[in-house]
Amino acid sequence: MSETFASYALVAIYSAMAVYVLAFVFFTLDLAQRSAANQKPKGEAKVDVASRATIGVVAGQNATAERGAVGVLERDRIAPSDGRTGGRRMERVAFALTALAWILHVAGALFRGLADGHVPWSNMFEFSLVSSGIVVGVFLFLQFWQDLRFLGTYITGFALVVLGVGTVNFYVPVTPLPPALQSYWLVIHVFVATLGTAFFGVGAGLSIVQLLQTRREANRLAGLRFLGTMPGAEKLENLAYRVIVVGFVFWTFTLIAGSIWAERAWGRYWGWDTKEVWTFIIWVLFAGYIHARATRGWRGTRSAWLALIGFGAVAFNYTIVNLFFKGLHVYSGL
Amino acid sequence: MSRPFDHIDGSGPQAPPEPGITQPKLGILGYARFFWRQLTSMRTAIVLLLFLAIAAIPGSMWPQRSSDPNGVIQFYANNPTLAPVLDRIQLFDVYTSVWFSAIYLLLFLSLIGCVLPRTLHHVRALRTKPPRTPIRLERLAVFQSTTLTKSELPAELNAATTIEAARAQLRASGYRVALFEDAKGLSVSAERGYLRETGNLVFHTALIGVLVAVGLGGGFGYTGQKVVVEGQSFVNIKGAYDSFTPGRFFTDAALQPYRLTLDEFDAVYEEQSLRAYGQPIDYTAHVTTWLPGGKGTKSTIKVNDPLAFGGNQIYLLGNGYAPKVTVRDGKGNIAFTASVPFLPQDANLTSTGVIRVPDALPEQLAFRGFFYPTAGQLSSGALTSIHPDLRNPVLTLFAYSGDLGLDSGIPQNVYALDPKGLTQIAGGDSGVAAIELQPGQTVDLPDGLGSVTFDTVSPDAAEGDWSHSVPRFASLDIHHDPAQGWVLLFVILGVLGLLSSLFIPRRRVWVKAVELPKGGLRLEYAGLARGEDPGLDGAVAAIAERHALSVKA
Numbered sequence: 002m003s004e005t006f007a008s009y010a011l012v013a014i015y016s017a018m019a020v021y022v023l024a025f026v027f028f029t030l031d032l033a034q035r036s037a038a039n040q041k042p043k044g045e046a047k048v049d050v051a052s053r054a055t056i057g058v059v060a061g062q063n064a065t066a067e068r069g070a071v072g073v074l075e076r077d078r079i080a081p082s083d084g085r086t087g088g089r090r091m092e093r094v095a096f097a098l099t100a101l102a103w104i105l106h107v108a109g110a111l112f113r114g115l116a117d118g119h120v121p122w123s124n125m126f127e128f129s130l131v132s133s134g135i136v137v138g139v140f141l142f143l144q145f146w147q148d149l150r151f152l153g154t155y156i157t158g159f160a161l162v163v164l165g166v167g168t169v170n171f172y173v174p175v176t177p178l179p180p181a182l183q184s185y186w187l188v189i190h191v192f193v194a195t196l197g198t199a200f201f202g203v204g205a206g207l208s209i210v211q212l213l214q215t216r217r218e219a220n221r222l223a224g225l226r227f228l229g230t231m232p233g234a235e236k237l238e239n240l241a242y243r244v245i246v247v248g249f250v251f252w253t254f255t256l257i258a259g260s261i262w263a264e265r266a267w268g269r270y271w272g273w274d275t276k277e278v279w280t281f282i283i284w285v286l287f288a289g290y291i292h293a294r295a296t297r298g299w300r301g302t303r304s305a306w307l308a309l310i311g312f313g314a315v316a317f318n319y320t321i322v323n324l325f326f327k328g329l330h331v332y333s334g335l
Numbered sequence: 336m337s338r339p340f341d342h343i344d345g346s347g348p349q350a351p352p353e354p355g356i357t358q359p360k361l362g363i364l365g366y367a368r369f370f371w372r373q374l375t376s377m378r379t380a381i382v383l384l385l386f387l388a389i390a391a392i393p394g395s396m397w398p399q400r401s402s403d404p405n406g407v408i409q410f411y412a413n414n415p416t417l418a419p420v421l422d423r424i425q426l427f428d429v430y431t432s433v434w435f436s437a438i439y440l441l442l443f444l445s446l447i448g449c450v451l452p453r454t455l456h457h458v459r460a461l462r463t464k465p466p467r468t469p470i471r472l473e474r475l476a477v478f479q480s481t482t483l484t485k486s487e488l489p490a491e492l493n494a495a496t497t498i499e500a501a502r503a504q505l506r507a508s509g510y511r512v513a514l515f516e517d518a519k520g521l522s523v524s525a526e527r528g529y530l531r532e533t534g535n536l537v538f539h540t541a542l543i544g545v546l547v548a549v550g551l552g553g554g555f556g557y558t559g560q561k562v563v564v565e566g567q568s569f570v571n572i573k574g575a576y577d578s579f580t581p582g583r584f585f586t587d588a589a590l591q592p593y594r595l596t597l598d599e600f601d602a603v604y605e606e607q608s609l610r611a612y613g614q615p616i617d618y619t620a621h622v623t624t625w626l627p628g629g630k631g632t633k634s635t636i637k638v639n640d641p642l643a644f645g646g647n648q649i650y651l652l653g654n655g656y657a658p659k660v661t662v663r664d665g666k667g668n669i670a671f672t673a674s675v676p677f678l679p680q681d682a683n684l685t686s687t688g689v690i691r692v693p694d695a696l697p698e699q700l701a702f703r704g705f706f707y708p709t710a711g712q713l714s715s716g717a718l719t720s721i722h723p724d725l726r727n728p729v730l731t732l733f734a735y736s737g738d739l740g741l742d743s744g745i746p747q748n749v750y751a752l753d754p755k756g757l758t759q760i761a762g763g764d765s766g767v768a769a770i771e772l773q774p775g776q777t778v779d780l781p782d783g784l785g786s787v788t789f790d791t792v793s794p795d796a797a798e799g800d801w802s803h804s805v806p807r808f809a810s811l812d813i814h815h816d817p818a819q820g821w822v823l824l825f826v827i828l829g830v831l832g833l834l835s836s837l838f839i840p841r842r843r844v845w846v847k848a849v850e851l852p853k854g855g856l857r858l859e860y861a862g863l864a865r866g867e868d869p870g871l872d873g874a875v876a877a878i879a880e881r882h883a884l885s886v887k888a
C-alpha cells in the first residue's frame with residue numbers, strides 16, 4: 002500500500018512541476034506584455050481610488066511622505082496602464098495554472114504522507130516538497146488580501162527550483178521515523194518554520210521589486226518597463242514589511258517550538274547546535290530588519306537589503322547547512 | 336513618545352549632538368551623556384543585532400566544546416597547527432567567548448537604556464489625556480470632511496451635540512477621548528492602541544528576563560550522565576554519576592536523594608519494510624523510582640518523553656548492550672562477575688568494551704571485546720553485526736595478562752585499554768585465536784590462567800531464543816534546571832508582547848465641528864498613525880461614516 006501511495010505521490014509531483022512550468026511561462030509572457038503596454042515609462046503607477054465609497058475623501062496621496070503615516074493606500078487597485086480593467090489575460094491564465102499546479106502539489110504531499118504514515122517532513126526531499134508547496138499556498142492565499150500576482154514569475158520559479166532539485170536530487174524512499182523524530186513538537190516546529198519561510202520568501206520578492214522600483218523611480222533604470230505597471234517603491238516596502246512581520250512571528254514560534262522539542266529530546270532547550278545557531282541568526286537578522294524599518298536613515302533601500310539578507314540566510318540554512326554542516330539535526334535522510 | 340532619538344516617529348533632532356560642534360566643551364558628564372545616547376539609539380541596536388548574527392556564524396562552522404567536545408578533540412588531531420590558533424581566539428567556545436559576550440552584553444545594556452525611559456514615559460502617557468487637536472486638520476496624513484448645510488442640519492444639532500456624539504462613539508470603540516475648543520470650533524481628540532507600546536515594552540523586558548533566567552538556571556543547576564544496566568540502580572548522589580557538570584552556584588543540597596532502577600529496556604525495530612529493516616522504531620526504559628522511605632513507583636522514559644522526578648528531568652539519550660561476563664582466575668576463584676556496558680559503534684550495535692580483572696591471581700587479567708547482537712560474517716571473514724536485536728549474539732575477546740597499572744593512581748578510561756605492561760595471550764599476534772563466545776558458553780584461558788564465561792541472563796529460554804540473553808543498558812541524561820519555568824514564563828510574555836506590538840494599531844483620531852458663518856456645519860475627520868498602521872485610512876473613513884449616520888438620524 003505504502004509503495005502505491007509513494008508512486009502516486011511522484012506522479013502528482015511531476016505533473017505539478019509540468020503545470021508550474023506552464024504557469025512560469027505565462028507569468029513571464031505577462032511581464033513581457035506589461036513592458037510592451039508600458040512603452041512610455043510613467044513616473045508613477047495610476048492609482049484607482051474611484052472604488053472608494055466614502056464621501057469627500059481627500060486621499061493623502063503624498064501622505065506617505067509624512068512621518069509615521071504608512072500604508073495609507075491600502076487595498077488600492079493598481080490600474081493597468083493600458084487602461085484595460087479586469088487584469089491581464091496572460092496573468093489570469095498563469096494564476097489559474099499556478100492554482101492547478103498547487104492542487105497537484107498538495108495531492109503529492111498528501112500521498113507521500115499516506116505512504117509514510119506520518120507527516121511528510123522528515124528528510125530533505127519531503128522538506129522540499131512541503132516547503133515549496135507552502136510557499137505557493139501562501140502566495141495563492143495572499144491574493145485574498147492583496148493583488149501580488151506580479152510576483153508570479155518569482156514564486157513559480159522558486160517553487161520549480163526547490164521542488165525540482167528536491168525530487169530529482171534528494172529523493173529517498175519511504176522510511177520509518179527514528180525515535181528522536183517522533184514528537185508532535187516536530188510537526189509544529191517544522192510546519193511553522195515552513196510557514197515563516199514562505200512569508201519571508203514573498204517578502205523577499207517584494208523587496209527585490211522594491212529595490213528595482215527605487216532605482217527606476219530615481220531614473221537610474223531604463224529597462225524593465227513592466228515595473229511601471231507595478232506598485233511604487235514605498236507601497237512595496239510597506240507590503241513587504243507586513244508580510245515579513247507575519248513571517249517573523251512564525252519564526253519566533255519556530256524558535257520556541259524547536260527549543261521545546263530539543264528540551265524533550267536532548268534534555269536541553271538550547272545548546273547552540275548548528276541548526277539552532279542558524280535559526281537564531283535568522284531571527285536576529287529579521288529583528289534587525291524590523292528595527293531598520295523604524296529607524297531614520299535605515300528605511301527604504303537599506304531595510305530592503307536586510308530583508309534579502311535574512312531570506313538569504315533562510316535559504317542557506319535549508320541547503321548548505323542541512324547538507325554540509327554537522328550537528329544533531331542530521332535528518333536529511335541522505 | 337520617548338523613543339530613541341533616531342526612531343522614525345521620534346521627535347528628537349535629526350542628528351545627535353556632535354561633541355565639540357554644538358557645544359564648545361562637553362566635559363566628562365557631557366561625553367558620558369553623548370555615549371549613552373549613542374548606545375541607546377536605534378542605529379546602535381541594529382548594528383549590534385547584525386554583529387550578533389555574524390558573531391554566531393563561526394559556532395556553526397567549527398565544533399564547539401559545549402555541544403561537541405569530541406569534535407574539538409578530533410579537529411585538534413586533524414589540524415595540529417591550526418587548532419591552537421583558533422582556540423586562542425575562542426572559536427571552539429564561541430558562545431561563551433569574550434567577543435560574543437561583549438556584543439550581547441552591550442546589546443542588552445542598550446536595551447535596558449532604551450526600555451527604561453520609554454517605560455517611565457509610557458506609564459505617564461497612560462495617565463494623560465490625548466493631546467490637543469491640531470488647528471489645521473487638513474494637513475494630516477488622513478483627512479476627510481463633510482459639510483451639512485443649514486437645511487440638512489436637524490434643529491437640535493449643533494457643534495456641541497455632534498462632537499458629543501463623536502466622543503461617545505469613539506469612547507465606545509475603545510479610544511481615550513478629550514474635548515477641546517479652538518478658534519475654528521469644537522473637537523474631540525482620541526487615541527487608541529496604548530497596548531502596542533505596552534506590548535513592545537513587555538517584549539523587550541521579557542528578553543532581559545529570558546537572559547537572566549537562563550544565566551541563573553545554568554548557575555544553580557547541574558547536568559549529569561549515568562549508564563544504568565537492566566536490573567541495576569542509580570542513586571542521585573554526586574559520586575554515582577559517570578560524569579557530572581555542576582553550575583557555578585551549585586551546592587550538594589540541590590541533589591535530591593532518590594533511587595532509580597532500570598527494570599527493563601525495550602527496543603522495537605522495523606520488521607515490515609524491507610528497506611528500513613532493523614531501523615529503530617521505539618525505545619522504552621521501564622524504571623522504578625523510590626524517594627527515601629517511600630514506595631517504589633513504576634514509570635517509563637522514552638526518547639521524546641523524559642521523566643520528571645526528584646527535581647530532575649531524566650532523559651533517555653542512548654542505549655546498548657552490557658554483556659555479563661564471569662572470570663575465574665588460575666586458582667579457580669571467581670575474580671570478576673558483572674555486566675559491562677559496551678559502546679555501540681554502528682546502527683546495528685556492533686559494540687566494543689573493556690573488562691579489567693585486577694583481582695585475578697596469579698596475574699591480573701584484562702580483555703578487549705567486541706559484541707555483535709546478530710553476528711554475521713563479512714566476505715573478509717571478519718564478524719559484524721547485521722541487526723541491532725539479539726538474534727545471534729557473539730562476544731569476541733582479546734585477552735591480556737600482566738600489570739593493569741591501576742595502582743599508579745592515574746584515572747583510566749573505562750572504555751579503552753592501554754596495552755602497556757600487558758602481554759596479549761589470546762587474539763591478535765599472540766598466536767592464540769581470539770576468544771569467541773555465545774551466551775552460556777565458557778572458554779579456558781591459555782597457560783592455565785583461568786576461564787571466561789559469557790553468562791546468559793535468561794538461562795531458561797528455549798534453545799535458539801536469544802532474545803533476553805544479554806542485558807541492555809540505558810544511558811540517562813539527568814538535569815536540574817530550577818529556572819526553566821521562569822524561562823518559559825518570560826518567553827510566553829515575550830510572545831504576547833510581540834503579537835500586540837506588531838498587530839495592534841496605535842492611532843490618533845480627531846473629529847472637529849466647525850460652525851459655518853452662513854449656518855450649517857463642517858465636520859472634519861483626521862487620523863495619524865503612530866507606528867505601522869496600514870488600516871488607518873479605512874478606520875477614519877469608517878468613523879466618519881458612522882458618525883455621519885448618527886448625526887443625520
Ligand code: HEM
Binds near residue numbers: 292445534
Ligand atoms: C536583544 C535585542 C533586541 C531584540 C531581539 C529586539 C527585537 C525587536 C522586535 C522583534 C521588535 C518588533 C516588535 C515590537 O515592536 O515589540 C522590536 C521593536 C522595537 N525595538 Fe527592539 N529589540 C532589541 C533591542 C532593542 C534596543 C536595544 C532598542 C533601543 C535602542 C530597541 C528598540 C525598539 C523599538 C523602539 C521598537 C519599535 C519599533 C517600531 O516602532 O516598529 N530594541 N524590537
